[in-house]
Amino acid sequence: MALNGFDNSDLKLIIFGGKGGVGKTSCAIATAIKLSENFKTLLISTDPAHSLSDSLEQSIGFSVQKVAGHENLDAIEVDAEIALTKFKSDHHRELKKLLETSSNLDNQDIDEMLTLSIPGIDEVMSFKAIIDFIEEGNYEKYVVDTAPTGHALRLISSPKMLDDWIKVAVKLRWKYRYMITSFSGSYQMDEVDSLLLSLKKTVKRIENILKNQTKCEFMPVCIPEAMAIAETERLLTDLGKSEIIPRQIIVNHVMVSDECGFCQKRKAGQSKYLQQIGETFAHLNKVEVPVFAEEIKGVESLNQLKTFLFGVHE
Ligand SMILES: Nc1ncnc2c1ncn2[C@@H]1O[C@H](COP(=O)(O)OP(=O)(O)O)[C@@H](O)[C@H]1O
Numbered sequence: 001m002a003l004n005g006f007d008n009s010d011l012k013l014i015i016f017g018g019k020g021g022v023g024k025t026s027c028a029i030a031t032a033i034k035l036s037e038n039f040k041t042l043l044i045s046t047d048p049a050h051s052l053s054d055s056l057e058q059s060i061g062f063s064v065q066k067v068a069g070h071e072n073l074d075a076i077e078v079d080a081e082i083a084l085t086k087f088k089s090d091h092h093r094e095l096k097k098l099l100e101t102s103s104n105l106d107n108q109d110i111d112e113m114l115t116l117s118i119p120g121i122d123e124v125m126s127f128k129a130i131i132d133f134i135e136e137g138n139y140e141k142y143v144v145d146t147a148p149t150g151h152a153l154r155l156i157s158s159p160k161m162l163d164d165w166i167k168v169a170v171k172l173r174w175k176y177r178y179m180i181t182s183f184s185g186s187y188q189m190d191e192v193d194s195l196l197l198s199l200k201k202t203v204k205r206i207e208n209i210l211k212n213q214t215k216c217e218f219m220p221v222c223i224p225e226a227m228a229i230a231e232t233e234r235l236l237t238d239l240g241k242s243e244i245i246p247r248q249i250i251v252n253h254v255m256v257s258d259e260c261g262f263c264q265k266r267k268a269g270q271s272k273y274l275q276q277i278g279e280t281f282a283h284l285n286k287v288e289v290p291v292f293a294e295e296i297k298g299v300e301s302l303n304q305l306k307t308f309l310f311g312v313h314e
């Protein structure tokens with residue numbers, strides 16, 4: 001079987017997720033290379049460990065750059081921490097005013113509060129960067145490589161976390177508005193309201209694309225091992241809660257050779273897990289990738305991986 005449906009021109013965003021070390025980065029790059037043959041493609045890494053550079057054997061940084069040897073492929077690393085720092089410095093005044101007008105905190109408490117993180121905000125800010133790219137529309141496909149499961153889930157659930165925070169902030173603001181209106185008879189929207197409104201819009205924009213099955217596809221990567229299967233099951237359950245339903249799954253590291261005793265043993269050991277994957281994820285299109293003799297690094301092995309993911313002729 002091969003991965004399918006990525007050619008659909010409505011599909012813009014493909015997000016790779018799964019346990020650490022199962023092959024997310026390798027598969028995301030191979031997919032981006034494949035897509036770039038027909039579509040202008042941007043490969044985005046949100047993994048703080050940013051491993052695109054190692055795998056592509058080319059330095060990729062925090063600004064968009066061409067991937068050598070692939071005409072239609074650009075890549076960028078998005079850093080949640082940098083995005084958060086920028087957000088805080090851009091909106092320091094509004095955040096301070098929000099705390100001043102909706103709490104009894106003194107100046108020192110407020111400064112301390114401002115050093116704390118707003119739940120979900122860093123991931124939302126890196127997701128916002130992805131959505132901004134999509135809305136700029138310079139590319140036809142956006143392929144996202146994420147950090148291990150916990151991170152992908154945080155990324156997915158960040159709009160909800162931030163939305164909950166906005167709701168609390170809005171509630172506190174209502175009290176302030178009520179007070180102002182009682183004293184002066186009217187209330188003018190201020191910069192804090194504008195910030196909350198724009199955050200709310202960002203949350204909506206992210207949710208709109210994440211939950212749109214024609215525009216966005218989540219691509220789980222798994223290996224035939226007990227812990228990876230259990231983690232993939234949890235991942236799919238949690239994605240389901242956010243109304244994100246994957247269609248297919250990559251099963252990486254499959255032992256195909258039985259030429260030596262070691263290979264035979266590995267292969268036999270994997271067979272029950274492959275069967276379990278077949279049963280547990282019966283509803284998903286499964287694409288098996290064999291374990292390579294060497295790590296997947298550089299053009300040649302990434303191209304080989306691409307062939308396993310998409311078949312020769314697709
Ligand atoms: N099918 C495979 N055969 C051999 N090595 C692989 C295979 N898939 C991935 N690798 C290697 O395993 C390591 C982890 O892969 P990577 O794609 O970085 O995983 P993740 O992003 O999920 O942590 C890398 O060194 C990569 O080259």
Ligand SMILES: [Mg+2]
Binds near residue numbers: 024025026047146147
């Ligand atoms: Mg990775």
